[in-house]
Amino acid sequence: MEKSPASLLVPFYFFLLGLLILFSLILLFQGVTGTGRNDSFTNMLFIMTGLTGLVSTFYMIRRYQVSVQKMLKERKIVVLTVEECSKCSYKAVRPFREGDYVYGYGGECPRCPKSEDTGVENRMVITAIYLEGGRQEERY
Amino acid sequence: MQTPLFLGQDNTDIGYIINILYMAMFLALVFWGEKIQTIIRLRDIEYALERLRLMRDESVKFTKDKLKKYGREEINRFLDNYLEFVTIPPVDMDPAGVVWKLDHIVKTAEDRVRGEIKQIIPGIDESQVLNIMNLFEASYALNYYYKVVRHYYILSKKTSSYILIIQLQAILPQVMMEAEAYLGALQAFSSGQPIGDGAGALVAARLMRGGEIFDIERDNVYTVKNIQGRRVYFMKAKGPGGAVGTPGDALMKLSEKESFKMIFMVDAGLKLEGEKTGSIAEGVGAIIGGIGTEKYKIEEVATRKAIPLYGMIIKMSLKEAITPMTKDVLSGVEETHQLLLKRIVEKSSEGDTVMVIGVGNTMGIAQ
Numbered sequence: 001m002e003k004s005p006a007s008l009l010v011p012f013y014f015f016l017l018g019l020l021i022l023f024s025l026i027l028l029f030q031g032v033t034g035t036g037r038n039d040s041f042t043n044m045l046f047i048m049t050g051l052t053g054l055v056s057t058f059y060m061i062r063r064y065q066v067s068v069q070k071m072l073k074e075r076k077i078v079v080l081t082v083e084e085c086s087k088c089s090y091k092a093v094r095p096f097r098e099g100d101y102v103y104g105y106g107g108e109c110p111r112c113p114k115s116e117d118t119g120v121e122n123r124m125v126i127t128a129i130y131l132e133g134g135r136q137e138e139r140y
Numbered sequence: 141m142q143t144p145l146f147l148g149q150d151n152t153d154i155g156y157i158i159n160i161l162y163m164a165m166f167l168a169l170v171f172w173g174e175k176i177q178t179i180i181r182l183r184d185i186e187y188a189l190e191r192l193r194l195m196r197d198e199s200v201k202f203t204k205d206k207l208k209k210y211g212r213e214e215i216n217r218f219l220d221n222y223l224e225f226v227t228i229p230p231v232d233m234d235p236a237g238v239v240w241k242l243d244h245i246v247k248t249a250e251d252r253v254r255g256e257i258k259q260i261i262p263g264i265d266e267s268q269v270l271n272i273m274n275l276f277e278a279s280y281a282l283n284y285y286y287k288v289v290r291h292y293y294i295l296s297k298k299t300s301s302y303i304l305i306i307q308l309q310a311i312l313p314q315v316m317m318e319a320e321a322y323l324g325a326l327q328a329f330s331s332g333q334p335i336g337d338g339a340g341a342l343v344a345a346r347l348m349r350g351g352e353i354f355d356i357e358r359d360n361v362y363t364v365k366n367i368q369g370r371r372v373y374f375m376k377a378k379g380p381g382g383a384v385g386t387p388g389d390a391l392m393k394l395s396e397k398e399s400f401k402m403i404f405m406v407d408a409g410l411k412l413e414g415e416k417t418g419s420i421a422e423g424v425g426a427i428i429g430g431i432g433t434e435k436y437k438i439e440e441v442a443t444r445k446a447i448p449l450y451g452m453i454i455k456m457s458l459k460e461a462i463t464p465m466t467k468d469v470l471s472g473v474e475e476t477h478q479l480l481l482k483r484i485v486e487k488s489s490e491g492d493t494v495m496v497i498g499v500g501n502t503m504g505i506a507q
Contacts, residue, residue: 010190042154079333079464098331101380103345103506129334129504131464 013064017057024053078132083124085109092124102126174302181305185293188312192286195323199279206275206330210261218256222276223283225253243433247358267332267381274329274382274503278322278462285319321459328464332380334504336461336469339454340407343476344376344498345507353507357389361507367481369490373398375497382503387428388437391495395441401492402448403438404484406476407499408461408469409453417456418472420479427451428499438497450483452476 028050034043079096083106090111100106105123108114115122169176200219207215227249230241253276257269264272289308296304328335334342351363355378362375373394377385391403405427411417426438426449442449454472480496488494 077327077464079328079331096331096333101332101504101506102334102342103349104380128470129465130470131466133467 017060020053020057024050024057026050027053080130080132081106081126082128082130083107084127085112085124087112090124096129100126100129102129178300178302178305181309182293182297185289185296185305185308185312188316189286189289189293191316192282192289192319195319196279196282196286199282199323199326202326202330203275203279207272210264212260214260215257218260219276219279222253223280225249225280239433239436242431246431246433267379270381270383271329271332271503274501275326278325278329281322282319285315285322289315318458321457321462324459325462328462329382329503332382332504333464335463335501336456336465337408337501338465338503338505339456339469339473339476340405340498340500341376341379341502341505342465342473342498343406343454343480344374344496345379345502345505346473346477347372347480347496347498348374348376348507357393358386359383360385360387360390362390362394363507368485370484370488371491371493372484373400373493373495375495376505376507377500377502379502379505379507382501384430384499384501386434387497387499388434388441391438391441391497394495395445395447398493398495399445400447400495401488402450403442403495403497404480405438405449405451405497405499406480407451407453409455410461411455411457415455416468417460417466418468418470418475419455420472420476421453421455422479422483423451423453425449425451427453428497450487452480 027046031043031046031048031050034040080093081096081100083092083094084090088109088111090109092106092110104126105120106126107124108122109124112122200223203219204216207219227245230238230245232238250273253273254269257272258264289312292304292308295301296308325335327333347365348361348363351365351374353361353363356362356375359378360375361378362373365372365374375387375390375394377383377387394400407427407429409421409427411419426435426442428435428438438449441447454469454476456466456469456472460466460469484494484496
């Protein structure tokens with residue numbers, strides 16, 4: 001699989017963020033120590049700019065982390081299978097198992113008397129398979 | 141009291157530097173404003189492109205992992221080739237007969253893929269073949285989205301076309317939404333779970349229960365039942381594999397020996413934003429999606445024999461249509477089932493023959 005032209009963008013983006021952090025720290029340091037100035041207002045501006053730079057950089061890093069986590073997050077969905085007994089109308093809901101399909105056969109009915117015959121006639125019928133939780137999450 | 145001065149207002153070195161910076165920024169925005177906008181927009185597109193690439197890779201990896209159980213390495217190579225598979229549509233300069241040509245080409249493509257999967261994995265059952273084909277199609281769609289977006293991204297970068305970039309950025313949310321839906325569909329396709337698109341097929345399956353099942357044409361089944369003195373044919377794609385069948389072909393064949401008084405079609409339909417999932421819309425016409433060949437055949441039969449076409453749509457979003465069926469869709473199925481029986485009795489008279497077609501992908505739904 002070939003790489004997209006965008007794959008170089010991530011290291012560059014982090015390089016820029018690194019520069020911004022460095023620059024913000026220098027401003028903050030100068031503001032706190034008041035290097036070469038006695039003007040407290042300018043020092044305060046340096047401190048504010050440095051802090052704003054640091055906060056916005058960490059916000060950007062956090063935003064990137066969240067978006068990557070969101071992208072790679074395993075989609076955990078629970079699908080349920082509904083089984084119904086055609087003799088006593090007993091209904092059971094259980095998690096979906098590979099091989100289940102609607103109008104296929106499920107397990108034996110726990111309510112009906114056990115029979116020696118293990119044919120499909122004594123097994124419950126799968127009447128529905130659906131996603132637990134009702135609706136699909138829309139991200140947009 | 142001394143008035144505090146803002147940066148650039150005092151006559152210090154820093155003030156001069158800030159004034160120069162302001163002027164430089166102003167000039168930069170005047171001369172390179174559009175260029176800066178372009179860079180910002182391209183960055184957004186690059187981010188989306190990267191996400192599409194990750195989705196495509198994840199989908200291919202998932203499919204290959206799922207196919208490991210068959211122990212055939214060739215299937216992985218076949219998947220890689222399939223991602224670049226092309227189906228060339230027929231020439232439409234002379235549109236007469238183009239539907240039949242398209243139908244032929246699509247069936248040939250399907251036969252080829254189906255045949256190759258069976259050849260690589262001998263003894264595999266038909267429903268598994270169809271589920272693998274559905275998995276392949278999801279990877280194919282994601283690869284296609286990625287390649288098309290990448291094409292326009294590189295093209296707009298090469299030409300520095302601002303208009304092209306804006307157009308691409310405008311359609312990206314829709315593209316990403318569809319790509320997300322395909323990615324979400326993989327789990328359902330690999331385990332053979334019923335998907336939202338199977339709502340129409342599920343309505344038909346419920347009505348077919350207890351009847352004798354007959355195969356007809358490619359991947360279709362039907363049964364005939366008596367409903368309050370009406371002879372009703374119920375038809376759907378043959379499950380539980382992920383097939384959509386060829387209801388047009390089947391209807392053409394059945395209409396040779398039966399004269400239908402009316403045709404009812406039930407299908408899943410895309411809702412508009414704000415509409416409720418599982419809500420039902422009734423209407424007239426051939427309610428069926430796809431490339432249009434089956435729709436053409438159904439309309440052809442209905443028009444030639446003057447058979448009214450009635451339909452019901454169970455509404456859902458694209459994501460809900462190709463991912464495991466939700467409870468809302470399932471309640472829509474139940475409601476449509478009852479409504480359909482009511483409409484059959486209302487619209488037809490005793491002794492009439494009626495056709496009901498449950499349209500959609502019948503994955504995880506038998507009959």
